[in-house]
Amino acid sequence: xxxxxxxxxxxxxxxxxxxxxxxxxxxxxxxxxxxxxxxxxxxxxxxxxxxxxxxxxxxxxxxxxxxxxxxxxxxxxxxxxxxxxxxxxxxxxxxxxxxxxxxxxxxxxxxx
Amino acid sequence: xxxxxxxxxxxxxxxxxxxxxxxxxxxxxxxxxxxxxxxxxxxxxxxxxxxxxxxxxxxxxxxxxxxxxxxxxxxxxxxxxxxxxxxxxxxxxxxxxxxxxxxxxxxxxxxxxxxxxxxxxxxxxxxxxxxxxxxxxxxxxxxxxxxxxxxxxxxxxxxxxxxxxxxxxxxxxxxxxxxxxxxxxxxxxxxxxxxxxxxxxxxxxxxxxxxxxxxxxxxxxxxxxxxxxxxxxxxxxxxxxxxxxxxxxxxxxxxxxxxxxxxxxxxxxxxxxxxxxxxxxxxxxxxxxxxxxxxxxxxxxxxxxxxxxxxxxxxxxxxxxxxxxxxxxxxxxxxxxxxxxxxxxxxxxxxxxxxxxxxxxxxxxxxxxxxxxxxxxxxxxxxxxxxxxxxxxxxxxxxxxxxxxxxxxxxxxxxxxxxxxxxxxxxxxxxxxxxxxxxxxxxxxxxxxxxxxxxxxxxxxxxxxxxxxxxxxxxxxxxxxxxxxxxxxxxxxxxxxxxxxxxxxxxxxxxxxxxxxxxxxxxxxxxxxxxxxxxxxxxxxxxxxxxxxxxxxxxxxxxxxxxxxxxxxxxxxxxxxxxxxxxxxxxxxxxxxxxxxxxxxxxxxxxxxxxxxxxxxxxxxxxxxxxxxxxxxxxxxxxxxxxxxxxxxxxxxxxxxxxxxxxxxxxxxxxxxxxxxxxxxxxxxxxxxxxxxxxxxxxxxxxxxxxxxxxxxxxxxxxxxxxxxxxxxxxxxxxxxxxxxxx
Numbered sequence: 001x002x003x004x005x006x007x008x009x010x011x012x013x014x015x016x017x018x019x020x021x022x023x024x025x026x027x028x029x030x031x032x033x034x035x036x037x038x039x040x041x042x043x044x045x046x047x048x049x050x051x052x053x054x055x056x057x058x059x060x061x062x063x064x065x066x067x068x069x070x071x072x073x074x075x076x077x078x079x080x081x082x083x084x085x086x087x088x089x090x091x092x093x094x095x096x097x098x099x100x101x102x103x104x105x106x107x108x109x110x111x112x
Numbered sequence: 113x114x115x116x117x118x119x120x121x122x123x124x125x126x127x128x129x130x131x132x133x134x135x136x137x138x139x140x141x142x143x144x145x146x147x148x149x150x151x152x153x154x155x156x157x158x159x160x161x162x163x164x165x166x167x168x169x170x171x172x173x174x175x176x177x178x179x180x181x182x183x184x185x186x187x188x189x190x191x192x193x194x195x196x197x198x199x200x201x202x203x204x205x206x207x208x209x210x211x212x213x214x215x216x217x218x219x220x221x222x223x224x225x226x227x228x229x230x231x232x233x234x235x236x237x238x239x240x241x242x243x244x245x246x247x248x249x250x251x252x253x254x255x256x257x258x259x260x261x262x263x264x265x266x267x268x269x270x271x272x273x274x275x276x277x278x279x280x281x282x283x284x285x286x287x288x289x290x291x292x293x294x295x296x297x298x299x300x301x302x303x304x305x306x307x308x309x310x311x312x313x314x315x316x317x318x319x320x321x322x323x324x325x326x327x328x329x330x331x332x333x334x335x336x337x338x339x340x341x342x343x344x345x346x347x348x349x350x351x352x353x354x355x356x357x358x359x360x361x362x363x364x365x366x367x368x369x370x371x372x373x374x375x376x377x378x379x380x381x382x383x384x385x386x387x388x389x390x391x392x393x394x395x396x397x398x399x400x401x402x403x404x405x406x407x408x409x410x411x412x413x414x415x416x417x418x419x420x421x422x423x424x425x426x427x428x429x430x431x432x433x434x435x436x437x438x439x440x441x442x443x444x445x446x447x448x449x450x451x452x453x454x455x456x457x458x459x460x461x462x463x464x465x466x467x468x469x470x471x472x473x474x475x476x477x478x479x480x481x482x483x484x485x486x487x488x489x490x491x492x493x494x495x496x497x498x499x500x501x502x503x504x505x506x507x508x509x510x511x512x513x514x515x516x517x518x519x520x521x522x523x524x525x526x527x528x529x530x531x532x533x534x535x536x537x538x539x540x541x542x543x544x545x546x547x548x549x550x551x552x553x554x555x556x557x558x559x560x561x562x563x564x565x566x567x568x569x570x571x572x573x574x575x576x577x578x579x580x581x582x583x584x585x586x587x588x589x590x591x592x593x594x595x596x597x598x599x600x601x602x603x604x605x606x607x608x609x610x611x612x613x614x615x616x617x618x619x620x621x622x623x624x625x626x627x628x629x630x631x632x633x634x635x636x637x638x639x640x641x642x643x644x645x646x647x648x649x650x651x652x653x654x655x656x657x658x659x660x661x662x663x664x665x666x667x668x669x670x671x672x673x674x675x676x677x678x679x680x681x682x683x684x685x686x687x688x689x690x691x692x693x694x695x696x697x698x699x700x701x702x703x704x705x706x707x708x709x710x711x712x713x714x715x716x717x718x719x720x721x722x723x724x725x726x727x728x729x730x731x732x733x734x735x736x737x738x739x740x741x742x743x744x745x746x747x748x749x750x751x752x753x754x755x756x757x758x759x760x761x762x763x764x765x766x767x768x769x770x771x772x773x774x775x776x777x778x779x780x781x782x783x784x785x786x787x788x789x790x791x792x793x794x795x796x797x798x799x800x801x802x803x804x805x806x807x808x809x810x811x812x813x814x815x816x817x818x819x820x821x822x823x824x825x826x827x828x829x830x831x832x833x834x835x836x837x838x839x840x841x842x843x844x845x846x847x848x849x850x851x852x853x854x855x
Contacts, residue, residue, distance in 0.1 A: 012328050014315050014346060016736045021175045021748055025156060031751065043349060043794055051349035051794070074161075080168040081159050081175065083315075083325040 002091040004065055006076070006110045007098065008057050009086045015040065015055035019078035019087060026066060026077035035062040036078050057087065059110045065089065113162045113659030117607060125150045129160055131604025131660065133585050133592040134239040135536065135566045136180050137739035138173060140321040141166075142592040142604040142660070145174055149610045154178045154586055164660060165290045165323050165602060172736050176748045177586065181612060185567055185745060185809065187581045188613025198556060199574055199815030208614060208624070211562075214578050216628045218560040219253055222531045228254035229495040230530040232517060235260055236537035236544055237267050238739065240585070240606075241564075243596055244618050245535055246510055251484030251633060252626045253533070256496035258511040261539045263546035264835035264842035265505060265514055268320060270439040272598060273508045273840070274448045277696040280683030281675055282470020282598035284455060286431040288326040290594075290601040291468075291665045296333060300667075302465035303330055305427040306352075308338040310451060311362060311437020311845070313345055316734040319435065321594030321601075338420055340365065341437075342730055343759065343801055344794040353420050356796060359730040360711035360846030361410040363443045365417065366450035367706055368406035370398040372421035373457065379425065380459030387461070387670055387682070390693020390704070394453060397705040409708065411796070425458050429465030436732065437845050442834060443709045444841040449694065450706035456690050462668055470599035471669055485510055487633045497526070502839030504700040515833040518547075521554035532575070534563035535618075536582070540571040541741040541821055542731075542804040546830035546842060547782065549822070564621060567745065570807050570821035573814070581615040588617025589639050591646060591655065600663055603647070605656040619643070702837045711846040712834045713780075715798075722848055725780045727764070728799045729849040731826045738805060745809035756806040756824040758787035760851065761797045765789060768851055775854040778802055780847065783828030786854045800851060802826045804844075 015038055023035035036059045043053035057078070066076035070089070074080065079087040088095065092111060099107045117129045126149045131142040144163020148156040157177045159168035180186075190211035191203040206214075222230045231253050235245040237260070249258045260269070272283055286307055292298035307327065314324035327347070331337065337351035342359045357365055373379050374395045384391050403414035403421075410417075424430055432455050438448045460466035485493070493499075497520055498513025499506045505513050521529055532555060540548045555561065555575045562578040563571075572579055590606035608617075616624070619639040626634035636642045643652040655661055666674055673679045682688035686695050691704075698704040715722040737743065737752040744750060758776050770776055774789045778800070787802050795801055804827065808820035822828070829849060835842050 012332065012350075014325070014328065016171055016315070017752055018170060018172055018175060018736075021172050022158075022170075024748075025175060031747065043344075043792065045793060049354075051344065053346055053349040055346075075168070077158075080161060081170045083169045083171060084328045085167075085169065085325075 002093070003111055004090065005092040005095055006059055006063075006065065006079070006112065007088040007090070007095040007107060008110065009104045009107045010054050010056050011104060011106050012084045013038070013055040013057055013086050014084050016083045018081045018083055019057050022077040022081040026069070027062060027064065029062065033062060034060055036060065054106065059112060063112050065112050115162060117656050117659070123150070125155070126609070128607050128609035129659065130585070130607040130609065131163070131592050132174050133590065133606055135582060135584050135742070136173065136177070137238045137742045139238045139318050140592045140594055140596060141318045141323055142321065142594065142602065143170055143174060143323070144168070145170065147586050147609040152610060154181045154610055162659065164293050164295060164662065165326070169325065172749060172752065173739065173743060176746050177584070179746045179748055180743070181584055181586060183567075183745060186612070187565065187567060187579060188615060190578065190580050190614065192578045195560070195577055198577070199818070201573070201813050203579070211578055211580060212624055212628060215562050215625065218531055219629055222559070223254060226528065226530050227492070227495070229257060229492055230528065231255040231533070232257040232259055232512075232529050232531070233533040233535055234537045234539060235535045236539065236740075239536040240590055240618055241536035244622065246483040246485065248535065248622055250488055252622060252629050254488070254492070254630065256488055256493050257517070259514050259517045260511060260544065261514045261517065261537070261551065262544040262842070263515050263830065263832060264442070264840050265509070266440040266840070266842050266844055267436060268439065269505070269509050270444050270840040271434060271448055273505065274445050275452065276508055277685070278449055278452050278691050278694050279456070279469070280685035280690065283320065283595050284452070284467045284469055285322060285595065285599050286433050287465055287468040288322070288330060290323060290326060291662055293662060296329065300464060302429055303333045303335050304429055304431040304465040306336050306338055306424055306430040308340060308424060308430070308432040309347065310340045310432060310434045312433050312435025313347070313733055314433060315347060316736055320596070338424065342796060342799055343733065345733070353416070353423070355412045355416060355420060357410040357412050359728055359799060360441055360443070360714065360843055361708070362437060362441065363447035363450055363706060364401070364406045364409040364708040365412060366447055366454060367398050367401035367708060368403045368417050369421040369424070370394070370450060370453055371401045372403060372418050373425045373454070374398060376422070378422065379457040380428070383459045383461065384457050387689055388456060389687040389689040389691045391457070393705060394692040397707070424454070428459045429463050430458070430460060431466055439841060440732070440844040441846065442712055442836045442841045442843055445836055445838055446706045446708070452690075453692050453706070457692075461690070462670060464667055468599065469669065469675070470595070471663070471666065471674055483510060484633070495527070498839060504702070505839035513839040515835060518551060518554055518832060521557060522550070530559045532558045532561040534561065534565065534571060534576060536565060538569040538571045538741045540574060541569065541807045542825045542827035543740045546827055547832045548825055548827050550832065564618070567809070568813065569741065570818045574818055580621060581613060583612070583615040583617040583620075586610060587612055587615055588620065589643065589652065590617065590619065591643055591652070603655065603661045605652065607656060697838075700838060711843045713831070713843065713847045715848065718848065721781060725848040725850045727849050727851060729778065729780070729802060729829065729847050730799060730845045731802045732804045732844060733801060741805040741807060744807060756787040756803045757790045758803070758851070759790050759792050759795050759801040761795050762791045762793060764797050764800070765791050768853070770851065770853055777852050777854040778826070778829065778849050779852070780829045780849045782831055783825070785824050785826045785828055787824050800849065
């Protein structure tokens with residue numbers, strides 16, 4: 001049996017927080033709850049030219065992988081609305097393959 | 113698109129497909145949305161996965177639209193207030209008929225007593241109002257005076273007008289494949305090798321309808337970024353090169369890049385020879401603009417300027433996106449001219465993956481077609497404020513030179529203005545004016561002011577007498593065209609999904625007032641007729657069924673006679689070529705070639721003042737949570753950015769005893785503002801950046817507090833009428849200031 005999962009590639013997460021709001025809309029969460037939350041690493045300097053500054057969207061235990069939406073053939077709310085298209089949904093094994101095939105550097109796969 | 117534009121779900125929820133514009137504001141991006149309405153209420157907004165450009169992606173502003181529409185402070189009915197109660201929360205609900213009668217009486221009285229030019233219409237930026245403001249003013253009110261009140265018209269106008277004069281085309285944009293139904297997979301399209309983001313933050317701002325995150329799509333496909341910005345923003349940290357220039361010195365940097373590209377023979381000889389005018393004069397002008405010369409001015413190392421100029425010139429196709437920093441600069445027309453030269457001499461003009469330019473399309477009327485300018489008598493037209501002093505500005509924009517409008521309000525010269533109309537402009541909040549208190553006092557001299565907007569704001573509260581409730585984009589039919597029609601990647605229908613209170617769309621208000629004020633010159637009877645006239649060969653009904661319309665695309669239009677109205681090859685300039693030496697600038701008495709001048713208030717130009725105000729102040733970077741002064745009352749968005757932020761380098765903050773989160777008083781010779789400190793190493797030690805657009809909808813609305821309008825008003829620090837020779841450009845992004853801990 002396939003296990004579905006969320007792939008978040010944070011090479012390109014721009015920190016817009018559309019995922020947080022789309023998720024809250026979908027699950028009817030209150031303002032102080034998150035089904036996915038954007039955290040921040042940096043900014044700090046590596047050398048004269050380079051900086052580290054990443055936004056990292058992390059699903060929480062409230063995440064349901066949008067069971068109802070997915071059953072109707074739609075994408076999870078965070079994946080659909082992500083401005084940078086860095087959140088993807090699918091069978092975990094496929095997602096691992098996508099990471100390798102596309103050479104994505106900073107990626108996380110969340111098995112919910 | 114396969115789907116119907118409207119569907120009804122099993123539980124009775126009605127889902128309307130639409131393309132988003134405003135209000136609430138954004139530029140005409142036209143993101144695909146699905147609006148869910150249940151029991152007459154907007155309950156949810158989702159992205160439309162079938163939209164060819166946005167593909168379901170949406171930013172927080174559309175995702176929170178229900179909070180905006182259903183907000184208890186929304187203006188839902190017409191209101192009036194006695195003139196002596198300006199500044200007081202003494203509004204009284206009235207009927208539409210009464211409101212329209214009041215407006216009609218005042219407009220007719222002003223026309224008959226003082227002439228129609230005594231009426232002035234103020235419009236803000238970005239909203240649908242931008243497309244209809246001249247139709248409204250010229251065709252209904254009968255006045256030639258439309259005023260975008262920002263000093264030096266420092267937004268979009270300078271770039272578009274300079275483009276018209278130098279390049280003879282619509283706005284030059286990154287070729288991001290968004291004109292093709294199959295976008296990035298389109299045969300013949302190529303990704304840009306490099307994109308130079310020059311004083312621009314497209315992710316947050318979706319500038320002028322360009323879908324900002326298409327930059328990310330391109331980066332994933334291998335495009336590299338060169339970022340030119342005094343702040344290193346997020347995308348700057350991902351860029352291959354970042355040039356952290358001193359604010360306001362863009363012209364010097366661009367000239368030095370030209371010096372390298374021409375001096376090292378890295379330019380496209382064929383293009384230069386066939387399609388440009390005045391190359392030798394340009395080469396002569398930039399001969400001494402060496403990278404070493406520019407390093408002194410811009411703080412960017414000469415070696416880095418050389419390296420970036422070479423990389424850019426050797427990697428055609430590449431693209432340049434120039435931002436608001438070019439407009440908000442007294443020297444901006446020259447910076448823009450030099451940047452346009454960089455775009456074209458490298459062979460990037462209208463090639464796949466280079467700079468895209470606008471093109472005539474049989475299904476679309478040009479933007480100006482509905483402006484109704486032609487129905488004004490010559491005598492009235494010539495009275496447009498600024499027409500004599502700054503024809504380079506007024507002739508193309510068809511609008512006033514804004515600094516002279518403030519002068520006219522204050523002095524009655526060239527004549528006294530009597531009636532004002534705020535059409536989607538909250539100009540007193542730091543958005544669209546300099547010296548806001550002067551504007552407030554001057555506006556209050558007007559006999560009568562009416563406003564059309566969605567929420568009460570400081571400008572309406574301070575000055576207006578009648579306010580009309582404006583529909584959001586979910587409440588009225590419309591169309592959205594990227595770049596307002598100047599360079600269209602697609603046209604989308606804005607489909608009405610519901611009605612709220614007695615709100616009306618801009619077009620509906622125009623129809624109501626036209627009936628009363630100018631019925632003989634107003635041929636349209638319904639919103640659909642207005643939209644059909646706008647669309648030309650396409651009807652609104654057809655557009656709505658199509659979902660979006662993407663005009664045909666041809667590259668190298670200058671070779672095919674697709675740019676000039678006479679069908680000849682070339683571009684629409686007096687010489688038919690791209691004017692590196694501008695005969696038009698010359699005809700207006702301006703230098704025909706790019707040059708550098710210091711910002712009027714910089715440590716270099718004002719060494720004495722700089723002793724008291726030693727830091728450089730830059731302003732106006734956007735966030736995802738607001739559109740200028742809009743959205744501050746939307747809870748989910750306000751939580752994202754609760755306070756106005758001033759960015760300070762940690763070393764500088766330490767020197768002034770300022771810590772993260774402290775309130776900081778930012779001050780200079782013109783005024784002051786209070787903002788909250790955010791310490792970041794990404795800003796130069798000598799520069800601070802302050803956010804604009806702040807007011808506090810939750811605070812006391814009445815004067816003197818006026819929703820806290822004066823607390824964080826960065827435009828209080830900006831000078832009046834420090835503008836370039838052509839009437840453009842005020843240095844909102846480069847002045848001087850001091851900082852200290854606020855009380």
